[in-house]
Amino acid sequence: MxxxxxxxSNKLKKIKLVITDVDGVLTDGGLYYTSEGLVMKKFNVKDGMGMRLLRERGIKNGIITTDTSELIKIRGERLKVDHLYLGVWDKENKMKEICVIEKILPENVAFIGDDVNDIGIIKEVGFSASPNDAVEEVKNIVDLVLTKNGGKGVYREFSDLILNHLGSVN
Incomplete structure (x- = not known):
């Protein structure tokens, strides 16, 4: 049994693409406003290294977010994200479009999300995870609730988990 x-472990060994949400995963969900009204977000550099380590093992990455912030575009380009989509509410169908482009199945996709707008894609991917501080509706349905909170290196925790299960398999 x-x-x-x-x-x-079996699910993680099939992963060829890792997609993430931004706010509440790559950031802590907080917004910083300057006195001029500019919005700032804080990203964790460990998450960027996690993306790089996955890429070195041949695993592509993606960001699908409802946010349309130029900050996310800049961060995504800096991280050399393979699939960067802003302003997307139907994350499930966008993931399926990416699968067609990459010639993979949804079971080859891992997703990390934190809020109710991620539930559709969570139900469709091969492996799903959430930060420890995700909303209960998400934590109740993901394959794994990670130990770190959003913005605190949770993507890196997820990428390390995937890499550890890949072992010497490429």
């Missing part, structure tokens, strides 16, 4: 860890 397979244990939960065996099931997780």
């Amino acid at each position: 397979m244990t939960k860890n065996d099931i997780i």
Whole structure:
């Protein structure tokens, strides 16, 4: 009989693309406003290294977010994100479009999200995770609730988990 860890390991070994939300995952969900009304967000550099380590193992990455902030575009370009989509509310269908482009199946996709607008895509991917501080509706349906909170290196925790399960398999 397979244990939960065996099931997780088998799912993670199939991953070829990791997609993430931004606010509440790559950031802590907070917004900083300057006196001039400019919005700032804080990203964790460890998450960027996680993307790089996955890329070195042949795993592509993507960002699908409802936000339309230029900051996210700049961060995504700096991280050399393979698939960067801003202002998308139907994340599930966007993920399916990416699968066609990459010639992979949804079961080859991992997603990390934190809020109710991520539920559709969470239900469709091969493996889903959330930050520890995600909303309960998300935490109740993901394959794994990670130990870190959004903006605190949770993507890196997720990428390390995937890489550890890949072992020497490429």
